Amino acid sequence: MALRDVAAAERNDEGISAVLGILRQRFGERFQTGASIREQHGHTTTYIPNQMPDGVVFPENVEEVQEIVRACAAHRVPIIPFGTGTSLEGQVNAPGGGISLDMSRMNRILAVNAEDLDCVVEPGVTREELNTHLRDTGLFFPIDPGANASLGGMASTRASGTNAVRYGTMRENVLALTAVTADGRAITTASRARKSSAGYDLTRLLVGSEGTLGIITSLTLKLYGIPQAISGGVCPFPSVEAACNAVIMTIQMGIPIARIELANGLQMRAINQYSHLDYPESPCLFVEFHGSEAGVAEQAETFGEIATEYGGGPFLWTGVAEERAKLWKARHDAYWASLTLRPGAKGLSTDVCVPISRLAECIAETEADIARTGLIAPIVGHVGDGNFHTLVLMDTNEPKEIEQAEEFVGRLNMRAIAMGGTCTGEHGVGQGKKGFLRHELGEAVDVMRSIKTALDPLDILNPGKVLPG
Structure with missing residues (x-):
């Protein structure tokens, strides 16, 4: 079982060339093809190898996102949404090349409805920016994954963090979304109402889909009163x-x-x-x-x-x-602190989640596994909901160390699954955990693939992520 399913995908060089020309003419300086910016947009905060897009475009509104998607769809070119690049499982890599859609300029707070305890924001707004804006209202947004991630990226990976035991995850705190589909349509998944029985729950379908089913262009979020x-x-x-x-x-x-x-x-x-x-x-x-x-x-x-x-x-x-x-x-x-345990090493950060009744057992077995293999791998966890993280420190120039680390993470994932848990509590699947999804969910993976095919028949939305090959 491969931990890193990061093989390069087949490229559509003719289509990519056509789209590069279209976007260069349409967006001018808001479209970049320099090596450094492309490398930055293939970056992940882990050791998974960088796979650069062919270009980076900075849309400023929904209509521009639609225009970009339609151009890519016409030429069958991959589109990879990009927030702040803090994902941990290769979610922003471009295995078949294509266009990175940097949402940082769509960073407006569109409405704060204090009486209803909700707000509407564009996907490029970060959680810290939102809470700074809310400071004088007596309200705050509680989801805190540690990094100052974009709210669109947090929804895409179904992020949670230190406050999840009380306030839940992004799944519980997104009331509605607007998104652009693979054929360039702009859709709204729900209203601001706190509950609804109207139709399929498209909001929950898109939350956690890691950019593979639609491109989020706004979010309606729950807010909470700042505690006394x-x-x-x-x-x-x-x-x-x-x-x-x-x-x-x-x-x-x-x-x-x-x-x-x-x-x-x-x-x-x-x-x-x-x-x-x-x-x-x-x-x-x-x-x-x-x-x-x-x-x-x-x-x-x-x-x-x-x-x-x-x-x-x-x-x-x-x-x-x-x-x-x-x-x-x-x-x-804690992440930066861990790196001091082995200066010069890089970290493979991974997470699992189990029912809290199995938490002590799972962590104890994991610590014993670490000791047996001689790894340096500290553990932290959002243990109120059974989620914990291990950072394996390794020399990425030593293939044997990489293999040893990957084998350890594979055992950890399977251990959690065997205990009725999941291979990822909050990092998402991306490329790094694709190989474990079928072990966890079985034939449900085939249903997911049917959904992907129905919504993205050309497979242009963040291809090569989530679903195993």
């Missing part, structure tokens, strides 16, 4: 198993926790040396509570009691914003 009070802290545990059991108890008791993140002992050592902190270098839970002053204090105290029951503590928590910001910056910098 927030408290958070770090709690050490004697083992990963003890930390996971504390998570399970916290969830089962119905404590409305906003964030609950695990870092194993190796990850804590990396965090300390990178962020100049002195946390215990044992498995730790980073936690946060949202609510009223009295509510967050009560939740923190109850969590502390649970931690003690499983041998954890002391749980030191704070409501001081600056202290919490330092805590979560250290957590969000």
Whole structure:
């Protein structure tokens, strides 16, 4: 089973040449073919090899997206939507060449409906830009994958992150979309109503489709009130198993926790040396509570009691914003911190998700696997919903190390699937996990292929992604 299904696809050189000419004449400086910008738009924040598009175009409105898609459809040329390039599984690569559709200039916040707790944005708006704009309204958008990703890209990969245990993922927080289909039509998938029984749920179909079924041109998103009070802290545990059991108890008791993140002992050592902190270098839970002053204090105290029951503590928590910001910056910098464990190495970042009752078992088996193979691979996780990440550090100039890392990730994916979980909780499939989709979903993959064929019969929308060959 290949971990990286990144073989170059057959190119349509004649069609590509025709489209390059059309776009150059139509978009002028907003169409670029320089090697550096093409390489940037084939970039992924992992080790999967770069496969550059033939050109990069910067549309500014829906009509221009339609125009580009129609030109590509007429000449059977691939189109690869691009947000900020933070995807981890090769989603923006161009295995058959084609056109990268950079959505960064479609970055307007079209409406904020404070009374209805929703907003309408273009796909190039980033989550930080949206929350900066919302600051004076008393509202915020909670989905936080760590990177300052574009909201269109976050919807395309069904992103989640540290707040998902309380607020859900992009799937739960996108009310409606507008999108351009493979034949250049502009469609609206739903209204702003909070629920509907009208027709097929096209919104959920496009959320998570990784640009293979349509190109998102606007999103209607749920918003939330900024909590009156927030408290958070770090709690050490004697083992990963003890930390996971504390998570399970916290969830089962119905404590409305906003964030609950695990870092194993190796990850804590990396965090300390990178962020100049002195946390215990044992498995730790980073936690946060949202609510009223009295509510967050009560939740923190109850969590502390649970931690003690499983041998954890002391749980030191704070409501001081600056202290919490330092805590979560250290957590969000975990990727960069991990790289200090082996200077010069590159990281293969992967994630799986299992039912929380199997979380301790899955992480324990994964740590044992890492130890047996001699890998350096710290673990962090959004453990409130059973999702965890492993960053395998390796020398990408050593084929044997790449093979060893790929075999480990393959075992991890299959372990999660065998436990009733998934090969990816939030990174998406892209190119990197195509080989595991049928193991997880079986004949449902054939249904997905039928949908792809119906909506994109020429296979021009981000081809070579998600569905195995």
